[in-house]
Amino acid sequence: GQQVMQIPQYQHVQEGEDFTTYCNSSTTLSNIQWYKQRPGGHPVFLIQLVKSGEVKKQKRLTFQFGEAKKNSSLHITATQTTDVGTYFCAVGGSGNTGKLIFGQGTTLQVKP
């Protein structure tokens, strides 16, 4: 079945440093979504990318969709302690079922 690989699994940064997580698929994606899960919480939808080469920004977060629509990245500029959590990418499963297939997630720790 469809899979999406997400790296790295963990990242520890000093507050103020940048952070990037990557998702890769062997197949062309129709879209990709990003979620954030705070420790002890539930995933919260951040954004969806649809177009080839698309770049979207939300304050210090920059989301990119690759030209071939097989990869995506989430970049956080100047991390803050509030950025701590696990970031997941998710792609649609086969068929029009609304199912999502999630990457393994990248857990971000920020040292103040």
Place this chain on the structure above:
Amino acid sequence: DGGITQSPKYLFRKEGQNVTLSCEQNLNHDAMYWYRQDPGQGLRLIYYSQIVNDFQKGDIAEGYSVSREKKESFPLTVTSAQKNPTAFYLCATPPPEGRNEQFFGPGTRLTVL
């Protein structure tokens, strides 16, 4: 999130017992999903329902059962056949109008002793 509730937040059961997790939504959404999350891993789909009185197996349905008798409710039963039931269980529902992001409930953390 918002109009999705899951109860209880923490649940403890003895091995060999069936347990039912609640998921309720007042968003009038047709589709509902159950995911399982293990430490350090992504979410895996257990069951989903796109409409009342209909549901489909996800990727890891063995040892679980569901029902969808009402639009607002999608309970998940973890049976004694599930070999590793201890996990964080998340219920989700996508908004209508063709959008496919998912809104998640707060989750139930099940520990089987």
